[in-house]
Amino acid sequence: MHRFAPLLALTALLAAAPAFAAPSTQSPLIGRWSLDVTTLPMPAAVRPQRVDLEFRTAANHQWTTRVDIVDQAGAKMHSESTLALDGTPGRATGTYWVDVLAAYMPKPDVLVMQFVYEKIPRSTRVYTVSDDGNVLTETETYFTSDGTPKMRIAHFSRAAAAP
Secondary structure: OOOHHHHHHHHHHEEEEEEEEOOOOOOOOOOEEEEOOOOOOOOHOOOOOOEEEEEEEEEEEEEEEEEEEEOOOHHHHHHEEEEEEEEEEEEEOOOOOOOOOEEEEEOOOEEEEEEOOOOEEEEEEEEOOOOOOOOEEEEEEEEEEOEEEEEEEEEEEEEOOOO
16 A cells, blocks of 8 residues: 555645646736727716726736726726635725625636625626737626616727836
């Protein structure tokens, strides 16, 4: 039995190696994105002037999301969170209507996030990146006040890196 112990230990280490390895592919979601506000299904008078989104990796295999919004009146809103990508809920900070989030990345070009504000689920959003890496599609699902399910799709363009 003792002569097989090193072989068993090596086999166990090799089997566990993928769990300890860094991700082999960097997510194409990483970077800054600007919303094409004309793609929003709402009248121009109520659309935000600008929405910028940034995704980046953080320490301990976590993910940071930052959102900056300028509404139709010029008021600014901001939100930021750093979360594990395993669905574990975490806190968001800022002035946007979200205080708890959960995120999951099933593959490098797909991010699923659930938004909660004041203990009420607000929306689920799925972010996907085009094959050329230049367009981010946000599919948001939520319920209206009467319980009707709604879906909204918006498109972001990759923005230049911050100076």
